[in-house]
């Protein structure tokens with residue numbers, strides 16, 4: 001089945017068969033670098049071997065900058081376009097800052113796709129609400145594309161997005177496009193804004209409170225920081241969305257990406273294979289434990 005035309009998504013592939021294959025990166029060429037908001041960039045990548053890269057929304061790759069190091073980065077592109085791999089990166093340390101220096105034409109190594117993605121087919125028929133902030137929109141974007149691609153399979157679709165200011169709204173053009181649709185509600189809110197700003201000011205949790213959803217028939221997708229997750233989950237609960245219908249994606253240090261090294265342990269789970277997407281009721285008890 002082609003990922004381009006079927007109603008369901010092609011099975012994820014590209015990680016190879018056994019553990020040895022999954023440790024060997026494929027070479028990808030950067031075809032485009034997009035400077036998003038300050039300090040955040042997006043890469044468009046094509047496989048040097050010309051093979052498509054199938055993945056499911058919510059999965060991540062290990063990106064290897066040759067001679068520098070490897071980091072886990074969510075896939076932020078469209079799984080219906082497996083010929084183009086897309087990643088959005090915020091440079092924070094040695095590897096990601098070195099990646100920020102690369103230009104179109106450079107090559108990197110890619111291992112993946114890894115991890116459990118967002119559920120898609122099991123939530124057909126539900127209202128859907130996305131709750132996220134800043135670069136947390138990147139891991140959710142593939143799911144937003146997919147829900148909009150199969151729009152008739154879902155009830156109401158609401159996107160609540162929070163940024164710090166008015167100049168760091170990620171994928172602002174796409175948020176405008178989604179807001180322009182008659183079948184999607186988009187609430188963008190900024191923590192602070194210059195005088196005269198006509199948009200919404202406040203927290204993303206406050207935006208959840210005004211969202212028009214049928215709480216008892218809603219699946220919620222929340223990303224990313226744990227400090228955003230808790231108030232968002234509380235606001236969702238007030239709307240009747242119980243934790244067994246809230247999905248979150250989490251981050252931990254990753255090394256192997258395939259459940260071998262233990263670096264990403266989160267309670268009894270390995271985030272690289274049991275996550276990074278979790279149903280909130282599965283991990284709620286771990287949220288209370290600091291630095292677990």
Ligand SMILES: Cc1cc2nc3c(=O)[nH]c(=O)nc-3n(C[C@H](O)[C@H](O)[C@H](O)COP(=O)(O)OP(=O)(O)OC[C@H]3O[C@@H](n4cnc5c(N)ncnc54)[C@H](O)[C@@H]3O)c2cc1C
Pocket residue numbers: 060069071072073074075088089090091092093094095096097135138139250251252253254276
């Ligand atoms: C499943 C998964 C998906 C991810 N998806 C993305 C993505 O789509 N885009 C993206 O930009 N990043 C993403 N990350 C985070 C990314 O992996 C880290 O930012 C990266 O590993 C940092 O490596 P570094 O060598 O550049 O920095 P390091 O040298 O490892 O760290 C430098 C500093 O940054 C801090 N730091 C490290 N990781 C993070 C983090 N996650 N958030 C904030 N501060 C951090 C460290 O504590 C340290 O102070 C993801 C992580 C995981 C586990």
Ligand code: FES
Pocket residue numbers: 253254255256257258259260261262263264265270271272273
């Ligand atoms: S990163 Fe090695 S077990 Fe998860």
